[in-house]
Amino acid sequence: METLEKILVNHPFVQGLAPEHVQLIVGCAKNVVFEPGKYLFRENEQANSFYIIRTGKVAIEVYSPEVGSIIIQTLGEGDILGWSWLIPPYQWRFDARAVELTRVIELDGTCLRNKCENDPALGYEFMKRLANVFEQRLDAMRIQLLDLYGKK
Amino acid sequence: MDVMVPNTFKVQKFIKETHDTFTIELKSLETKNGFTFEPGQFNMIYIFGIGEIPISISGDPNKSGILVHTTRAVGTVTKEMAKLKKDDIVGIRGPFGRPWPIKEAIGSDVLLVAGGIGLAPLRPVIYHLLSNREYYGRIILLYGARTPQDILYRKELEKLRSRLDIDIIVTVDRAVKNWTGNVGVVTTLIPRAPFDPINTIAMICGPEIMMRYTIVELLKRGLSKENIYVSMERNMKCGVGFCGHCQYGTEFICKDGPVFSFKEIEHLFGKREI
């Protein structure tokens, strides 16, 4: 069986991280599987998890009384999910639902925060990687907002 | 023969694709030789009393008996075209323009990136690649549509997807819960699409903004500028370089394009009001 560490170092988000830093975050990690239809989290719940998606597909949704759940984005293999554990008041802003059988590594938010505080080098490295994700998501969201294929 | 005078074609079939897109299948009334074209070429379609517009050809290049066009009802002419029915007659001039680099792509992986109605000009490429499958490496189609209801050629894509020698990844910009596919812009599919960046020819077709951001992602993946191709759109009145309208820098999109490598038009791409 693959160890958590081995799985982690092969994930695009963790790739290239110094071995001692990997060691640090492995301490916060556990393997979790979500059946299709199961929610990883829901809006307004307390956020204390960072998800590294191994396989499957997760829909980030927002519920509207008129149309039901609107899917904002789907994430899959190689993506990460969730940063509300990092930002006060540590509450999820959206729903996250497994569309397919989804395997993730779940890292405990409090544990990660503490390790980053105690080891600024890890903290900075972690933030750089997250910033990269923020940038990609923001770019994609901006293009999405243009409604490129809609009526002009 | 006068290149400015259309030949008449009869509508054999009208297919409603999505709420605002449709396909017409046409047969020549003047010749039995059929209509031959290369993937990426376009025709000028004349609708009596309304006008003429350029529309890419969407059929199978190996089937010369039938001429296929898919378009979206957005302008004066296309809105009139949307009313066509079996046995109606239209005028056709063409085919015009430089095709997609299907010869240059022999031996390479082929990545097709389509946005919205941009899938229509790429469909002949898919037909060509699949009927000459052994000449190409991996074939990947990344397709972005507005919503699941806006997916063009949906049944055909579903059928193609069951083939094991082509990867088709579809994403939509917005969806509700019953959609189990991807949501997100088409550019988000590029970082993990399964192709070999040093041996891939990419062909992109969609709105200019979509093509710009797609190129950014492809360059990040390591594709070279010469191996990225786009299909450009500008106003066209003639299709043969006589009217001047489609000029894009020193190029006439009608005869030097509509397909260009990014390398060729990099200096113009994204510049304002060119």
Added chain:
Amino acid sequence: MKIIDIQEIDNLISLLREMNYLVVGPTIQNGAIIYSQITTSKDLPIGYTDDQSPGRYRLIKDKKESYFNYVVGPQSWKKFLYPAIQKLYTAYFKNNKLEIEREENPTTKYAFIGVRSCEINAIEIQDRIFFGGEYQNSRYKGLRKNCFIVAVNCSKANSNCFCTSMNTGPEVKSGFDLVLTEVINNSHHFFLIDSGSEKGEEVLSKLNTREPDKESLELGNKVIEETKKQITKQLETEDLKDILLRSLESPVYDEVSKRCLACGNCTMVCPTCFCMTVEDYTDFFKTKAERIQKWDSCFTLEYSYIHGGSVRVTTGSRYRQWLTHKLASWHEQFGTSGCVGCGRCITWCPVGIDITEEATKVRRIAEFQTTSMEEI
């Protein structure tokens, strides 16, 4: 080279008419030199000349009874070879059947009298556009192959002429059937005449000519030399194509847009501008539609319209399109400049924008790497 007396022009016109040519030449209409049908030398602008400067054109009485002592007017010969409005075909729609009837090619044989060197160059540029490539415009080609050109060496230049920069004049060197040089001074008024083709030679042989003496030939040469001296405007063409193409974002275009009215006059008077659009003219019952091709101008908003809007919204971008097309893109597209230095666009610009000045500004900014309009 021969000499003909001025009266012989009437013979020339008659001869050409007998050969079934529709003879067109300079006439005075609406206060300008207009190319129109002529039947005798009396139709020519005898005794008139013109005064031109940026945004200004005046026809004035000449001091002499000259026949061709004017510079080019607002129109060029393209109005005959490439008419502003042409029918391409008629479409009939009856009983759900569409029938398309191509408009026959025009068969007029034109004889152009008074064609200047810059104009011959302009016609040859349009030849490349309409039948130099893969696709042929058979209407144009037919008219062009049939036409007979009686050229005239310019005896005068105005302040907007810059043919010497474009290597297109003022001396007529090729592309003509006959060429005239009008010699006029206190004691003489005659034409030197030479042929440039077999057709021209045939016509020349039927005219009453005499051999020129050395003095006459010298007088003829002097006419051209004097005209050359009058040309003061210059356009530096070296590297101009590359400079313009790499200066697409030059501040000059913003600056010119403050004056340019986007009226399109420059494109209408230009002897090489070829852009066109097409329209359907339908009858009331929608059973018949005439497909009409018309001159168009890159200065209109509609010109660059694609669904959703026009690509070139600002006037500056449209001026840039015109200028860079003429002086730069044209080289890539047709292997020649699109400008012959006739100066029409300068004269007929209502606000006197001068293509040579604007191109020079772009060059200066590119060469000196300055972005300040004040510095140039």
